Amino acid sequence: MSLETLRPSPAFKDVLPIEYKDLVEHGPYTNRTDPSKQSVKVTDMGKFKEVIEEHPMCAGCAMTLFIRLVYIGMPNPEHTIVVGTAGCGRLAISQASVPFVYGNYGDTNAVASGLKRGLEVRFPNQKKDVVVMAGDGGLIDIGFQGMMHSWFRKEKFTTIMLDNEVYGNTGGQESGMTNQGKVLKMAPRGKFDKKIDALGLAKVAEVDYVARLAPTNPARVARTVRRAIMVAREVGHSYIQAYTSCNIEYSIPTPDVMKDAFAIEKERYGFEEIISPRAQEYLNEIEKKPKKKKTD
């Protein structure tokens, strides 16, 4: 259905911009010959049309790369709705050709709870994936209560934290995810408290799939996103926490953004997955390699 709404009427095709035609013909939508497979590969970036192209993010922003990879990792972008809140990320997210609910401050996980349940009622025969993608401040500070309760309720959507460890969009204030001692606006003597252990909280809430990563390995990002969304679709909640540095507020020279990502990954942001037994069982089932047919 949704792909059909994207596909233009043949009569209008020649007047549509090339970008649109590219999206319809070479977009990252469900693999039409084998829906169990991804239609695009991260290693093919540049050879297919991404659902997000133009955006007003800062030059060298690691968050932007991560967001592009999230959209590539989505198993069914044509049946996905993204929910966000104020922050840098939404400037790019709102430009994707995937519907984006830009809600109030910190309301993402509550909105997503109602949205997902409503979609389940309205489309019993069509899975719709709901993905919250918001910043560290939007989730761990102002959105904390809604986030935690959606986790405890095991709401069937995915929370992705774009953790740049700062309020970037409002101009560089410390957040709950900022490291202790860091001098930022509103922390003139350095942040008093520790970075909040969001992964620990996710563990306590028994979130079914939890992952922490930095965007150093694009294929891994896409795979992690796919796993998280699939677990949310069929099992329970999933949470991804991604280090997406702010090169402006942390004064990382633009050419060194990825160098920083590798360094932070090595130091304290290594790839980690925490998977519940029932989520693992489900992932084993869908990721099972097809047995090679014996040839006579």
Next chain:
Amino acid sequence: MANVKGSSVCRTATDEGKPADWIPGSDKQTVVDPMEMFHKLPREKLFITGSEAARECMRRANIDIAIAYPITPQSESMQQAGYLYDEGYIKEYYRGEEEIGTFSAISGASRAGVRALTATSGPGLMRGMEAISSWPGARTPIIMLNMCRVINTPLAIQPDNIEMSFMLNTGILLLHAENQQDFYDYPLAAIMASEQVDVTLPAVVSTDGFFVTHARGPVEVTPEEFKLPPRDGWRSAVPAMDNENPPARVSRDAPIQKSNFISYHMHASWQQEVFAAVERSAQYFRKYLGGLIEVVNPGAEDLIIASGSAVSQAREAVRQEGEQGRTVGLIKIKTIRPFPTKEILEAVKGAKRILIPEFNQAGWLHKEICSVLYGRCDAVIKDGPRVFGGMTMPTEMVMEALADFRKEVK
């Protein structure tokens, strides 16, 4: 729905212990045209509380999802919604984390294109106000029941409808139910009006807590085997966020999220359209409620204008005045938004004295009336009596105010 054992959401009825041959209550009902339900179906008279009237209303409202959060005096109604979910009259139900979460979630549900209901009282309404005030701009049809209570410090749970004044300029459709009967009828009408394509707005039906919610009154209800038509998620001024339609550009455009002259114009025109939609809803309420106002003793020189419980007190004052040979008129305002300006201007012709009794300190209805009658009516307009903080308004109080008024304005 595929479910893995142990997941707490999106469970089927059998997951929750219903027998395999269980038929949801809603499936046993027949959809009926709203005008048929409101004006033609036979009615049975019950003697029930306002909360029970809300339950009977919800039973017939074809609700897809209800999200609850307890607060006195609302709790009883949303508990009843829970029982209706258990009986299969409501398809999805849960208790939210608190009001911001609940009212955000209900907006998410509406964005999915389903009929969504919640309810609150005083402090809960204030807590969720950021979410509530964003519903109209998001063009989300939502029905919220509002059982009014004191909001100010010192904390009290008593009836006082000051909270309604906070919703006047949000773009929400706002109705004020006088009694248990209205609390049964108005939400049904509000649901149908709010989901019209040229409206697509949330609606709040307020009533005065305890006086209505916890007291019994006569309520005439339609047979429970009939329900309203379901919400049609495809018919909407702004498409549902279901990835079946291209989304409204308001959530996409970079310019609208930035500070520049394009964004100012886009925001301005978007707001103009919201408030124009409020006005357009009037035609539906006229049909469904038989008018935006009710007039008793038209043309009287002494006229009371009121909404909510104050109408009941004024009604009795009008009756007792009549017994003493004095004709006093009464205008009951059913819809606060859309405000019935045209109807009021017509109904005040002939009035010399207009008295506006209210159950709140600010006198918001008095201010509303003054703003539409200023320069367009010769009557003297007086506010009062005003009671608040849980006080009652004895009929004598209204009659004394009328007597004083007659002395002041000959």
